[in-house]
Amino acid sequence: MPEVKLDGVTKRYGKVTAVDRLDLVVRDGEILTLLGPSGCGKTTTLRCIAGFVVPDEGRIFLGEEEVTRLPPEKRDIGFVFQNYALWPHMTVFQNLAFGLQLRRTPKEEIGKRVREVLSLVRLSGMEDRYPRQLSGGQQQRVALARALVLRPRVLLLDEPLSNLDAKLREEMRFEIRELQRQLGITAIYVTHDQAEALVLSDRIAVLNEGRLVQLGTPEEIYQRPANRFVAGFIGLSSFVEARVASVEADGATLETEDGVRFRVPKGSLAEGQTIVLAIRPEHVEILAAPSEELENVFQAEVLRAAYLGNSIDCRLRLGKWELRTQLPPGKIPSPGEKLWIRLPPEKLILVEA
Amino acid sequence: MKGLRGGTGGFLPLFLLLPAVAFILVMYVYPFALSIIRSFTDEAGSLSLVNYHKAVSLYGRDILFSIQVAVLGTLISTGLSLALAAYIRLSDSRVARLVNSMSRLGIFLPYVVVAQMMRSFLAPHGLLNVLLANMGLVDIDTPLQLFNIRGLTFGFLWKETPFITFIVLSGLQVIDDTYIEAARSVGARTRHVILRILLPMIKPTIAIAVVLTFCTIVSTFTLPYMIVAGNPTTVTVDIAHRVTYFGDYRVASALGVFLYLIVGAMAIYYLRRTVREEVYGY
DSSP states (O other), rough: OOOEEEEEEEETTTTEEEEEEEEEEEEOOOOOEOOSSSSHHHHHHHHHTTSSSSEEEEEETTTTOOTTOGGGGOOOOOEETTOOOTTSSSSSSHHHHHHHHTTTTOOOHHHHHHHHHHHHHHHOTTTTTGGGGGGHHHHHHHHHHHHHHTOOOOEEEESTTTTSSSSHHHHHHHHHHHHHHHHTOOEEEESSSSHHHHHSSEEEEETTTEEEEEEHHHHHHHSOOSSHHHHOOOOOOOOEEEEEEEETTTTTEEOOOOOOOEEEEEETTTTTOEEEEEEEEGGEEEEEEEOSSSEEEEEEEEEEEEESSEEEEEEEEEEEEEEEEESSSSSSOOOEEEEEEEGGGGOEEEOOO | TTTTTSSTTTHHHHHHHHHHHHHHHIIHHHHHHHHEEOOOHTTTSSSSSSHHHHHHOOOOOOOOHHHHHHHHHHHHHHHHHHHHHHHHHHHHHHHHHHHHHHHTGGGSSSSSHHHHHHHHSTTTSSSSHHHHHHHTTTTTSSSSOOOHHHHHHHHHHHHHHHHHHHOOOOOHSSOHHHHHHHHHEEEEOOIIIIIIIIITTTHHHHOOOOHHHHHHHHHHHHHHHHHSSSSSOOOOOOOOHHHHHHHHHHEEEEEHHHHHHHHHHHHHHHHHHHHHHHHHOO
16 A cells, blocks of 8 residues: 655635645555644545645655546545445445446456455445435445445545444444554544544644644654644643743743742753643542642642543632543532642643743 | 314315415316317217317327427437536536526526527528528528428527526535545546436436426427428417317317327326425435
8 A cells, every 4th residue: 555645735715725735644554644623624635635626736646656636536545425425326236336337347346346345344235225224324334335345545534433423433433443454554534533533543643724733643642742732632631821930950840920830840941931731631630638748739729520420520720720630430529629639740741832 | 273273263274275276276177177078079069089080180290290399309408408517517617607607598588589589590591591601501592491390499409408407407516526526536537427426316306307398398389380380380389270260179179188198198207206206205
């Protein structure tokens, strides 16, 4: 399977720049997710790769071949649409066989390949059904099968799970991941659902306003977000703005404008620098009593708490800042209650202000 | 609520429906029934097939001519419309947008205006022959004779093609782009997209457009009356001729029944298609 390379791809719609000088390499056999909020340019990027949209600038390569202006029917790319786009007048078999017929594949071969791929997506025996006779999940599998039956060079998936209910969506994430691994196909997946991106991807490309903000493995993106946008978009984060008050050999001290002081690893901080602390809910530790031996221990006030079944979502006030944490199920704290919390220095994420 | 559902005020809905029902009864059902009865009645008022015998012997050729014009006009205008609608749907060019706007003009012109236009356009020394003569394609002393089936079909094409295009295009525009993109992503070229995806997806719409066009052509009087000189002509002209010059409503009614049968067959097909679409969604 070839790698996919985007070299300075730009697409404008009137005065709006949907994709802005995007450089990206999708490695052979990996599944890369384009992740970002609505309007960030992820679908436009995918459509440029598929050939449905021609970029205004830049080049797109599939392996060694430049395909920037090649029409979609000549790209040998499989595409799974958000609405599945199964042709309603064709049966499942006909939907899958259409592309093979266009390639003048012999009848026996078509039958064999359609059956193979239907068995792969666990839809054997559904050949004669029409799309309207299938459930949403089954339609989604047929759409995937239709893209795979042609053995394309690259598989593109545009929010394929967004029309499914939450439970099915969760199941399908793993199925798509498993299939992609099994076939070793290079895949690009578009979603705005961070959980989906974290589960599915070898690497994630976070886009915002048409630009690539960060590219990395799910762990890298989650644990070391490049900026405040990524920290806020991937996972939950509370943000605290602070100034570097002092830098010592064993760490640095940050101070907020309302006098809250944090110890953090030194890193490459310089005195006087303004920085943003991103604090994940799971990194807020609740202490039974204050401890003088530990760093970053604070007394916080409960603003509100909500029962979530397997945890309690709790908003705390620390100085003028609001922190979010998740407590184990048990007694739900009341607003105004005081809690001792600890923010382990090594868990605090520092991003540019 | 009780009254509306047919309780003590059960007559109110019927009363409200009365004007519409009366209108249909007086303006459609009564003349329709009367013409059928008349067609089976001889001069003495007895039941007879003499009017049908006369209609077939005098106008059999015209009945076939009417069907021929309707089939030809419907087929050609449908073919042209499908090509035009597909082009407008798939192309984003200025030409396509211009064709789209222009293709709608003909819908709003009444047949009598079209007929008058066609008379001057298709005449032996009309615009078409003069243009062709200037291009060296026709000798102006022996111009194309178009006041016959060719001219009549051309007139129907001019009038009906925009109508079918409009209906077909409405059907095509409802189809989401992703169906087209899905086809292209599996290797379909434009012709495959049109013939294998778009047109099959709007088959019911096309069928309805074809039925409506066929019925319009069969029942139009003005265009054949003003275009076709002499024999053969269409049944609608024959009916007018029979009434105007002979005051013979019985044979005219028999001819009318032939039209009912032709149009009725198509109407049944149309209704069955519509019901199937509403019930089963295809």
